[in-house]
Amino acid sequence: MFLRNHWYVAALSAELETKPLSRQILGEHIAIYRTESGEAVALTDQCPHRGYPLSLGTVVGERLVCGYHGFTFDCSGTCVAVPGQDRIPGRADVRRYVLVEQGLWVWVWMGRGEPDVSLLPATPWLVDTLHWSAIGGVAKIDAGFEFLVDNLLDLSHETFLHNGSIGTPEVATTPIEVEVDDEDDVVRVYRHMNSVDCPPFYSRTTGLEGKVDRWQDIEYFPPGFYLLHARIAPVGQPPLPDGNDDHAFHMKIFYGLTPSAEGKVYDFWALARDFCVGDDDIDRFLEKMQVSVVQEDVDALNILQARANESVEMSEVSVKIDRGGLAARRVLAAMGETALRE
Ligand code: FES
Ligand SMILES: [Fe+2]
Numbered sequence: 001m002f003l004r005n006h007w008y009v010a011a012l013s014a015e016l017e018t019k020p021l022s023r024q025i026l027g028e029h030i031a032i033y034r035t036e037s038g039e040a041v042a043l044t045d046q047c048p049h050r051g052y053p054l055s056l057g058t059v060v061g062e063r064l065v066c067g068y069h070g071f072t073f074d075c076s077g078t079c080v081a082v083p084g085q086d087r088i089p090g091r092a093d094v095r096r097y098v099l100v101e102q103g104l105w106v107w108v109w110m111g112r113g114e115p116d117v118s119l120l121p122a123t124p125w126l127v128d129t130l131h132w133s134a135i136g137g138v139a140k141i142d143a144g145f146e147f148l149v150d151n152l153l154d155l156s157h158e159t160f161l162h163n164g165s166i167g168t169p170e171v172a173t174t175p176i177e178v179e180v181d182d183e184d185d186v187v188r189v190y191r192h193m194n195s196v197d198c199p200p201f202y203s204r205t206t207g208l209e210g211k212v213d214r215w216q217d218i219e220y221f222p223p224g225f226y227l228l229h230a231r232i233a234p235v236g237q238p239p240l241p242d243g244n245d246d247h248a249f250h251m252k253i254f255y256g257l258t259p260s261a262e263g264k265v266y267d268f269w270a271l272a273r274d275f276c277v278g279d280d281d282i283d284r285f286l287e288k289m290q291v292s293v294v295q296e297d298v299d300a301l302n303i304l305q306a307r308a309n310e311s312v313e314m315s316e317v318s319v320k321i322d323r324g325g326l327a328a329r330r331v332l333a334a335m336g337e338t339a340l341r342e
Helices: 145-153 155-161 169-173 200-206 280-309 320-341
Strands: 007-012 021-025 028-034 040-044 058-060 063-065 079-081 099-102 105-109 133-141 177-181 186-197 211-221 225-233 249-261 264-273
Touching (some): 007 021, 007 028, 007 264, 021 264, 040 099, 145 155, 145 249, 145 280, 145 320, 155 280, 169 186, 177 320, 186 320, 200 225, 200 249, 200 280
Antiparallel strands (some): 007 105, 007 249, 021 028, 028 040, 099 105, 133 264, 186 211, 211 225, 249 264
16 A cells, blocks of 8 residues: 655656656656746646557647647646547546655655645755755665665665675664654664774765764655765764764765555665765766665665565564664554555
8 A cells, every 4th residue: 555645756857858757656657747948747647538658748838749649738737639629528637746846856746635745855955056965866676665664774784785885894783773753753763883984985075084983863754755864074073062063074865765566666866965065076976886875775675575576474583773664664554554544
């Protein structure tokens, strides 16, 4: 069951062109594109005439023309022209999905009815390009959403799966603290590693060498938004009592977890940093590293899903490192029950 009354990342802003993109989100096929004036539009990716995907159509001005027989739709999904006649059938409209562009990401409201804007995650670091440089990408995983939640909530896997880029021994050995905000449905996982080796991901970009303090503070806003506050600082220099932390390097690591269909999930990612702002070389270095880190996760999750598909009885042994993931499962289950009652 999918949780529908939420915002999910639907696309990277850079992906949207007048040539439509086809995405399946929560099992629904959606055509996403820009009109010639630049407006981002998402419509049901199925023509009401004979069902051809509208994502195979063509944008003409502010309209999308079906690539099969030319039914034509405006930005609201209203059918405004059909070939060979003036009268437009009443049932020829398609659903328009509400989109919001925020920095690198385009969010879609998957609920029915009016979108709840208060639920839209805040990502100011992706918008404030004066103080933060951001890059982003997306990977498609042939594994269920729940595998990605588990993966992101337990970063001890960095030590083993991402050894050599972001994983060092201390990620797995440093205990975590977990907090659940039941009021707002947020899961927080803290891991503060002090006086540890700086992995290449950060040493090359911050210039810090040898030992550093490295903090990983996760905030998971179920179902679809995850934010990791990474802090890299010289050893023994925590934030000042007034909150000033200018002596540290900060990276915000975002994931948009967007279920595609049963057993498939989109893994949108973005990195925003408050150092080397505007440095294209650092952008390229981080992108290369992150793409390979994400691919390591994709490969692992694809394998887990393939095993799960073999319908061999699987049992799990959970330990302390799993407390974040287990908390996330509990919150998601409670949200699912609430959704069923609504
Ligand atoms: S299927 Fe789209 S116009 Fe015929
Ligand atoms: Fe990972």
